[in-house]
Amino acid sequence: MKEFLLYFRFVKPYRKLVALTLLIGALKFAIPLLLPLFLKYVLDGILLPPIPVEDKIQQLLTVIGIAFVVFVIVRYPIEYYRQYFAQLTTSRILFDLRNRLYAHLQRLSLRFYQNRKSGEIISRIMNDVEQTKSIVETGMMNIWLDMFTLTIALVIMANMDPLLTLTAVLVLPFYGYAVKKLYKRLRGYSRARSQAVAEMQGYLSEHVGGVPVVKSFTLEQYEQEQFGAKNSRFLERALALTRWNALTNAIINTLTEVAPLLVLAYGGYLVAVGDLTIGGFVAFYGYLDRLYMPLRRLVNASTELTQASASLERVMELLNEKEDVADMPGASPIGEARGDIEFRGVWFRYNENSEWVLKDINLAVEPGQTVALVGMSGGGKSSLISLLPRFFDIQQGEIRLDGRDVRSLTLHSLRSHIGIVLQDNILFSGSVRENILLGDPSAAEASIIDAAKRANAHDFIMQLPSGYDTEIGERGVKLSGGQKQRVAIARVFLKDPAILVLDEATSALDLESEHLIQESLRELAADRTTLIVAHRLSTITHADQIIVIENGEVAERGKHDELMAAGGAYARLFNVQHL
Structure with missing residues (x-):
């Protein structure tokens, strides 16, 4: 939590830009929520009622024209500016963070550099800082937009049929349990992988510079074996993270497929007995996707944020490195020096x-x-x-x-x-x-x-x-x-x-x-x-x-x-x- 509070110091100057991105993002995510309602109106209000074909065609063209304006003409600039402002915000934050890290490195004493490999320091500034952008893009933007989408979808679905909505969300407690159990170990795997990347980058930085020594002592085969060992260590940690991610996605996606089956069974029954129109059923099923797509993204966001938080720990560890040689309180310039x-x-x-x-x-x-x-x-x-x-x-x-x-x-x-x-x-x-x-x-x-x-x-x-x-x-x-x-x-x-x-x-x-x-x-x-x-x-x-x-x-x-x-x-x- 302390790392996140420190990170938000870099986000704070761009809070208005974050708010603008959220506002535009809310519009972007709200527009697709209208599509099932359009579909319901087309089925129940135009295609299924016994009205003349000419009237059906006229009404259908009118609805399609309105839908084209909303889903194509209006959505295009909203989609563009949402992506642009999101990338602009994260790029500026990473720019400030890297500048701050580099300035901090200039103040650290030689003792720090004697105990660190240059490649590992570079890895933290480049790779780990890049990973932290998920904290802004996902943690401060996408999560809230997905929560907004999920909430609106639930409200509309509950208004259409409360019992069918309850059926659709029966698997949510299992989601919560799975996330709690699965992501507990993900942070450790992510940090281990980041450390392996840093170690390999440190090795490369040092040994690429020492190529003349390698060639003069004919150590090419030995160096290949040494690098192979480092690379194998990285592969082992990367595969451990991959296996855990694969397990997580398999369980989550399997749980996700249960809900449509339950809705299809109960919704089909309601249509059969006449308690739900075909258009209402199709629209409700459309909202089911609008409900579980944000839910899937929220689960994926947990993965991203877990990995990002592991990188953030490494970044803040470097940023908090003690300046053991610094200006003392009350230090003043010497002016002209005589050399005594x-x-x-x-x-x-x-x-x-x-x-x-x-x-x-x-x-x-x-x-x-x-x-x-x-x-x-x-x-x-x-x-x-x-x-x-x-x-x-x-x-x-x-x-x-x-x-x-x-x-x-x-x-x-x-x-x-x-x-x-x-x-x-x-x-x-x-x-x-x-x-x-x-x-x-x-x-x-x-x-x-x-x-x-x-x-x-x-x-x-x-x-x-x-x-x-x-x-x-x-x-x-x-x-x-x-x-x-x-x-x-x-x-x-x-x-x-x-x-x-x-x-x-x-x-x-x-x-x-x-x-x-x-x-x-x-x-x-x-x-x-x-x-x-x-x-x-x-x-x-x-x-x-x-x-x-x-x-x-x-x-x-x-x-x-x-x-x-x-x-x-x-x-x-x-x-x-x-x-």
């Missing part, structure tokens, strides 16, 4: 049950300084720099920027002053220009070109087939590693941040590419506070401070010459690499 950074007694771990990744880190970086973080892999270097832009929040201690706790700053203003270059920078499908513009979407063409030149990227970009308009493919697959890195550096130049974070920015490149990128990075780091994570120690000998981190703690600190003279951990690492 201080870590005071910082302790950090990724979750409550894990070991401490960082232990009592104390570090001061003055504006414009370059500080290098070095040490063995897994020591906590990358974790440390991820805390400054608050990709994660610390458990103990304090991180200050220009004298203010970073948690007292708005996330947008904090991150707008930090430029990050990673070892594997993510580029998006689109043109080179569009990827550089991520640094500043409002930048002019001259600024884009200037940023590319300063990143040593302009020359190779101009050699591409369409220059800056060249499409680079998903994750920039059409560019080499060095080219992707230079595009990533160009967008940081365009951003022009006060603080620069370099996380293994050149470790995966060849020497020629590294030389070009090191030139770009030296210019980029000029007059900026710079934090560098590096394994290749020859690239950070110029740093104002070198911090050696081992097992989450600061083992050594100082300049290159000082640490070499001390002969400690840094000197051993440097000598090994130099040899």
Whole structure:
């Protein structure tokens, strides 16, 4: 019920459109209810009475003309607008819901994404959101229209013959019992099927991106078997839902066929003894269809709503995902940043049950300084720099920027002053220009070109087939590693941040590419506070401070010459690499 209340927040802005759709739908469903009455009038008032043939034909043509106007000319626009407004309403609601979900995803921390497969998240936004449209179309529109049709049909039938009407509805209690029993398990089957779809989509999203690995290790057959297992799991859950749906429909449709037989038996008796006219009997039988067709749709609506509610649970579960890194109450923008950074007694771990990744880190970086973080892999270097832009929040201690706790700053203003270059920078499908513009979407063409030149990227970009308009493919697959890195550096130049974070920015490149990128990075780091994570120690000998981190703690600190003279951990690492 809580999920439905949350969902109705998205429906509320369109309540007038829903009401208009219901009004038009009531007209649409009311028109067919006139047809049995037309039929009764034609039989009892025109065809069966002993009147001249010419009069019968004249009256019949008149009635057919009126029926044509009502059932064709009037019904056509009503049918069109009912469908149009129903689809318009649901499409807008799903549009708003997907926008809200995507905006919520932007606010979730990296911890959330580390624990989720991207394909599963996509499945919730696309597949599960699409399933929820039944809540509006069926739950808020069709059910009420079918109830309206059913009620009007019952009133007309009861007015024609109360006892025959009672005969027609004898099976309704069995309907209620069947629905109560059968749909109890349908929700669980629907949720299990949705989860299987999400798992398979998550698997596909991950492994399609890893095709080069599959081919290099000749794992095609193994991958086929793995996917077959996932697909079989989905098939098993889909068939379980299908079997239950089939059982439900079989029972419901069998119950539905009992009513016409009862009406035929008792109605035929009434006609035989003269208590009911043939036209009245035919009209009543026509209303029987108008009674049980909405009833069938109501039963099918229960199926749709059960499946939709299972999808809605998954959607709202994502929408209610806690924002564990968010603006604190009273947070304010930082304005212009000088780049004065201080870590005071910082302790950090990724979750409550894990070991401490960082232990009592104390570090001061003055504006414009370059500080290098070095040490063995897994020591906590990358974790440390991820805390400054608050990709994660610390458990103990304090991180200050220009004298203010970073948690007292708005996330947008904090991150707008930090430029990050990673070892594997993510580029998006689109043109080179569009990827550089991520640094500043409002930048002019001259600024884009200037940023590319300063990143040593302009020359190779101009050699591409369409220059800056060249499409680079998903994750920039059409560019080499060095080219992707230079595009990533160009967008940081365009951003022009006060603080620069370099996380293994050149470790995966060849020497020629590294030389070009090191030139770009030296210019980029000029007059900026710079934090560098590096394994290749020859690239950070110029740093104002070198911090050696081992097992989450600061083992050594100082300049290159000082640490070499001390002969400690840094000197051993440097000598090994130099040899």
